[in-house]
Amino acid sequence: MQDHDQDLYWMHRAIDLSRLCPPAEGAYSVGAVIVDANGVELASGFSRETDVHVHAEEAAIAKLPEEDPQLKESTIYSTLEPCSQRRSRPMPCAQLILAAGIPRVVIAWREPSLFVADCVGYELLAAAGVTLVELPELESAARAVNSHLFPDAS
Numbered sequence: 001m002q003d004h005d006q007d008l009y010w011m012h013r014a015i016d017l018s019r020l021c022p023p024a025e026g027a028y029s030v031g032a033v034i035v036d037a038n039g040v041e042l043a044s045g046f047s048r049e050t051d052v053h054v055h056a057e058e059a060a061i062a063k064l065p066e067e068d069p070q071l072k073e074s075t076i077y078s079t080l081e082p083c084s085q086r087r088s089r090p091m092p093c094a095q096l097i098l099a100a101g102i103p104r105v106v107i108a109w110r111e112p113s114l115f116v117a118d119c120v121g122y123e124l125l126a127a128a129g130v131t132l133v134e135l136p137e138l139e140s141a142a143r144a145v146n147s148h149l150f151p152d153a154s
Contacts, residue, residue, distance in 0.1 A: 007106050010035055010077040011138050015108070017046040017056070018079045018145045024048065028111075029145045030080045032056035034064070034102070037073040053088035056080075061100050068100075075104040079142040081111040082121040094121035098128050106133040108142035 010033050017031030024047075033044045045059025054062075057078055064071065082093035082105065097105060111119035126132055143150075 006039060007077070007133060007135060008138070010041075010075070011079070011106060011108055011135050011142075013041075013044070014056075014077045014079045015138065015141050015145065017044055018142065020049070021047045021056075021145070023148045024052070025148070028080050028149065030056035030078060032060045032076060032078045034060050034071070034074050034076050036070045042068075042070055042074060055083060055086070055089075055093050057082055057093040058089070058096055061096055064100075072101045072103065074102055075106060076102050077106045079108045079138075079145070081107050081109070081119055082125065083111065084119050084121040084124055092121070094124045097125065097130070102130070104131040104133070106135060108135050109139040110134075 014031035014033045017033065018029045021029035023029060027047060030047045032046070034042045036042050043060045043063040045056050045063065047056050048054060049059045057076060060076065076097060082097055084092050084094050086092050091099070105125055110122060122132060
């Protein structure tokens with residue numbers, strides 16, 4: 001199991017990735033990193049990395065072979081709660097994580113109701129038995145990358 005210091009380290013890596021996202025008016029800038037049980041990075045991704053609709057978790061998962069056995073003991077770090085619904089793809093990120101068999105998800109902040117009134121990615125993952133960890137001490141850093149979406153916030 002990952003300890004708190006490792007979680008902070010990998011979330012900082014995910015936040016750095018989120019800074020690579022081309023800003024978009026209608027989408028969050030998110031970074032994601034998949035780490036194996038030994039603390040080795042397996043894959044990473046960021047929003048809009050390969051096309052305008054790709055999400056960070058989706059980009060990272062797509063870099064690994066389907067049914068990769070390492071995923072069954074890995075952790076995915078995402079700067080934002082995995083989405084529970086989306087218009088641009090048939091499967092939201094919470095479902096992609098479940099389909100990949102990733103048992104542990106670490107996030108920096110929950111999705112605000114800016115684009116989706118009630119994101120329930122966290123709840124979907126919890127109901128499926130996924131271990132969830134929130135790092136509220138990194139919420140402001142993850143949110144700052146998305147300041148273009150919150151112009152009135154200081």
